[in-house]
Amino acid sequence: MLINIDASNGLAIYDQVVRQIKYAVANGTIREGELVPSVRELARDLTINPNTVARAYQQLQSANVLDSVRGTGLIVKKSATAKCRKERVTLLRQRIREVFREAKQSRLDFPELKSLVDEELERVNSTKPANGESE
Amino acid sequence: MLINIDASNGLAIYDQVVRQIKYAVANGTIREGELVPSVRELARDLTINPNTVARAYQQLQSANVLDSVRGTGLIVKKSATAKCRKERVTLLRQRIREVFREAKQSRLDFPELKSLVDEELERVNSTKPANGESE
Amino acid sequence: MLINIDASNGLAIYDQVVRQIKYAVANGTIREGELVPSVRELARDLTINPNTVARAYQQLQSANVLDSVRGTGLIVKKSATAKCRKERVTLLRQRIREVFREAKQSRLDFPELKSLVDEELERVNSTKPANGESE
Amino acid sequence: MLINIDASNGLAIYDQVVRQIKYAVANGTIREGELVPSVRELARDLTINPNTVARAYQQLQSANVLDSVRGTGLIVKKSATAKCRKERVTLLRQRIREVFREAKQSRLDFPELKSLVDEELERVNSTKPANGESE
DNA sequence: GTGGTCTAGACCACC
DNA sequence: GTGGTCTAGACCACG
DSSP states (O other): OOOOOTTTSSSSSHHHHHHHHHHHHHHHHTTTTTTTTOOOHHHHHHTOHHHHHHHHHHHHHHSEEEEEEETTTEEETTTTHHHHHHHHHHHHHHHHHHHHHHHHTTTTHHHHHHHHHHHHHHHHHHTTTTSSSOO | OOEEEEEEESOHHHHHHHHHHHHHHTTTOOOTTOOOOEEEHHHHHHHHHHHHHHHHHHHHTTTOOOOOOOOTEEEEEETTHHHHHHHHHHHHHHHHHHHHHHHHTTTTOOOHHHHHHHHHHHHHHHHHOOOOOOO | OOOOOOSSSSHHHHHHHHHHHHHHTTTTTTTTOOOOOOOHHHHHHHHOHHHHHHHHHHHHTTTTTTTEEEEEEEEEEHHHHHHHHHHHHHHHHHHHHHHHHHHHTTTHHHHHHHHHHHHHHHHHHHSSSSSSSOO | OOOOOTTTEEEEEEHHHHHHHHHHHTHHHHHHHOBBBHHHHHHHHHHOOHHHHHHHHHHHHHSSSSSEEEETTEETTTTTHHHHHHHHHHHHHHHHHHHHHHHHHHOOOOHHHHHHHHHHHHHHHHOOTTTOOOO
């Protein structure tokens, strides 16, 4: 499955769907012109309400990622891949910058921040390969 | 005052106040035994609702950072500095971990993530105002 | 063929087909007794779903514009030209009235509306290709 | 009341709300910085479901017309008035152009179109409410 | 089958 | 009180 919902992380479900679809488009898991799963199908798979999926899909339409084809479904728009790829980097950069700003404001000294970051970077790197898609 | 509220970043205002007070205690900007600004004063300075400040202060009291002194106001508890200093690292680590989790989920490859992080780390280091030993 | 489908303007495709067939009958592009293109052919030409064409043709039959001839196809009924010509004005008047109602509701002042209309009227007049006698 | 809902005109209710709020902002009926009616209040007044109003308001937020102030309500953003005013003209122009394109395609001859338009323009002008445009 | 809209009712965080 | 989210269930138009 392309999407994992974490109901308890504070992020709205529809927003998790939006982001993960964008990520899937960014890294080519879903290609331009392809149909995304239907509202009802995705809702069933994630065991969430169809309205929630519909809401996510609507946001993706107004973000120019998806396009609705009447009676057929929703397809990934041309040029969405590049768009999502850029956006992914921008988004992450923003969030990283935000956290670093907060660290700076807390006056954590730079070496300590750096070691903290490196530690966590190492951590995420080591767990990364494990989480392939073997299912 | 050392608090910056960003009303538009999705984080609860009271939570931003809580975190930033903790940081201020951690780095000695507010010392143990000192009075924090009154609810009304802080609310006026930040142009936020006094109830929001009150709520933040309540949380800080139940977190053993502040103590109410009858007829006087709220002071920073003894031992709060050490406590907050420890917590500061924990809080920042959490936020860093969150961001990295998101990066991993987006399948950005590790080298790209690393360069992104290093870039921003460099950036925050160079713009740091009063740097060096923060304590 | 004289039909242009705009899949992205919110109007139902079958309805665009219906209206444009009526217009074609009204201005004599298709004459009484003539065969209209087959469902499959029109669907192929417009690259839309055959069901959609079929639906449009059904509506045109119940509107007494088309008549089915067994084993042959659909032909324009006798008296359909006059009928469609009348209806053409009615249909256009309706749409014009709708737009003006919207303008009024938006409280655009009348002079501004008038100049907008005149401007666009000028525009359509100058770009009109084969004008004059519509038959 | 600033908004009239016509349940039977084919347009989605939330969309009617969106447009009419934009119009109200465009002509200064609601000023920048002012609160719009609360979701529940407007829903009660229009006797529609609060979710429908909420949906309209969300669209207005992503269109940079409204801004949410936590626990307070939704206010009209700075610069929204100019934005809405421009958009109003653009929108109407588009719709007028569309109708004229359709008239042209139907091969209605220009004089007939012009008289149709003038007739309806006269009509809308004479029924224009209170403040008219006798100026 | 598809998406789009609407209602109803519920819970949450925040002011 | 405010907006924000989610569920559930319904109806529509379209292919």
